[in-house]
Structure formats: structure tokens, C-alpha cells
Amino acid sequence: MPLSLWLSLAAVCAMGAVSPGPSLALVLRHTLGGGRAPGVTAALSHALGVGLYALLTVWGLGALVARQPALFQGITWLGAAYLAWLGIKALRAGRGGALAAEGVATTPRQAAREGLLVALGNPKLILFFVALLSQFVSPEMSVAVKALIVATAMIIDGGWYALVAVGLTHGRVLPWLQARAHWIHRITGVLLLGLAIRVVWGPL
Numbered sequence: 001m002p003l004s005l006w007l008s009l010a011a012v013c014a015m016g017a018v019s020p021g022p023s024l025a026l027v028l029r030h031t032l033g034g035g036r037a038p039g040v041t042a043a044l045s046h047a048l049g050v051g052l053y054a055l056l057t058v059w060g061l062g063a064l065v066a067r068q069p070a071l072f073q074g075i076t077w078l079g080a081a082y083l084a085w086l087g088i089k090a091l092r093a094g095r096g097g098a099l100a101a102e103g104v105a106t107t108p109r110q111a112a113r114e115g116l117l118v119a120l121g122n123p124k125l126i127l128f129f130v131a132l133l134s135q136f137v138s139p140e141m142s143v144a145v146k147a148l149i150v151a152t153a154m155i156i157d158g159g160w161y162a163l164v165a166v167g168l169t170h171g172r173v174l175p176w177l178q179a180r181a182h183w184i185h186r187i188t189g190v191l192l193l194g195l196a197i198r199v200v201w202g203p204l
Contacts, residue, residue: 001145005136006152012132013153015191017160019086026118027161031168034106039165041108042115047158049119054153057129058137058146080196082127087192129153131196 001009017023023046031039119125136149 001136001148006148009136009149009152010156012135013156014160016128016132017157019192022118023161024164026114027164028168030106030111030114031165034108034111036165036169038106038108038111039168040162042111043161043165044158045112045115046119046161047154049116050125050157051150051154052120053125054129054133054150055146057126057133058149077200078127078130080131080200082124082131084193084196086128087189087194087196089189091186091189091193135198 026046027039027042030042133149
């Protein structure tokens with residue numbers, strides 16, 4: 001995979017990770033309720049679930065591209081519509097949402113279980129990955145490139161949420177994020193809408 005294409009992949013993976021939602025709320029709850037260890041554990045187990053969905057999506061899209069290009073195109077457009085819906089939802093969000101989550105008493109074991117379940121129990125991740133990975137999948141893609149795509153999605157997801165968990169152990173970080181939640185929502189909303197348009201327009 002060319003470096004420029006990988007950088008595009010990393011950028012859109014990061015956009016999906018930083019978008020406020022149930023995954024961020026999960027990490028916030030466990031970090032505030034149990035400290036750094038449960039927060040980081042939740043982040044890493046969530047990344048494991050993301051990696052599984054990414055793997056299933058890459059293999060499925062690769063087969064679909066080769067056998068049913070018209071069906072693949074239709075699924076891609078549905079994924080783009082979902083990205084657009086996420087963008088509009090983010091733009092309409094207020095100052096609260098995931099950034100207003102409260103802590104609960106927790107342990108690393110509980111955090112690991114919930115992190116994985118939140119990822120696997122969120123079928124919207126499949127739609128997100130279909131829209132995202134459709135830009136990078138081709139019939140001649142090698143196993144190594146597929147592995148790189150999956151690893152990129154996992155590392156960025158786990159790295160971002162682990163960074164959030166570590167940062168939240170410093171008392172000033174969460175209030176700073178909460179005070180700027182509306183701007184976080186607006187920026188991610190605009191970026192998601194832009195990505196949806198780019199998906200409809202064609203491959204990156």
C-alpha cells in the first residue's frame with residue numbers, strides 16, 4: 001500500500017475514533033470510576049472488537065468486489081448515507097453527550113468485558129467500516145495489505161482511547177473537553193459529512 005493511501009486510511013480511522021459516541025462514553029465511565037488501569041483496559045478490549053469487525057469487513061468486501069461489483073457499490077452508498085447521518089447527528093449535538101458521562105465503580109476485568117461487548121454489540125461499526133474500507137479494498141489486494149488495514153484500525157482505535165484514559169487521570173483534562181464538547185461535535189460532524197461525500201465521489 002502506498003504511503004499516501006495509508007495516510008488517508010489512518011486519517012479516516014482517526015476521524016471515526018475521535019467522534020464522540022458510546023465508545024468514548026465507555027472509556028470515560030471506566031476511567032472516572034476505576035482509574036487509569038480500567039480505562040486503558042476498556043480501550044484495548046474495544047480495539048480488539050474493532051479489529052474483528054475490520055477483519056470481517058475487509059475479507060467480505062474483497063470477495064464482494066470480485067464477484068458482485070454492483071452490489072458492492074450499493075452497499076458503499078448505504079455506508080456513505082450512514083456516515084452522513086452520523087455527521088448530521090454530531091452537528092446537532094449539544095455540549096453534553098458522551099463527554100458528560102459519569103464514573104461507575106469498576107475493575108479492569110469488568111472494563112475488558114464491557115469494552116469488547118460495546119464494540120461487538122454495535123452493528124453500526126460494520127456500516128462504518130463498509131463505508132470506510134470500500135475506499136481501500138481491491139480484488140487484487142494481498143493478505144499483507146488486508147492485515148495492515150486491520151492493524152491500522154485497531155492501533156488507532158486502541159491508541160486514541162488509551163490516550164483518553166491516561167489523559168483523564170489528570171484532573172484538568174475532562175473539564176477542558178467538556179467545555180469544548182460542542183466544537184468537538186461540530187468538527188467531527190463536518191469531517192464525517194466530507195467523508196460521506198468522498199465515498200460517493202469515488203475511491204481515495
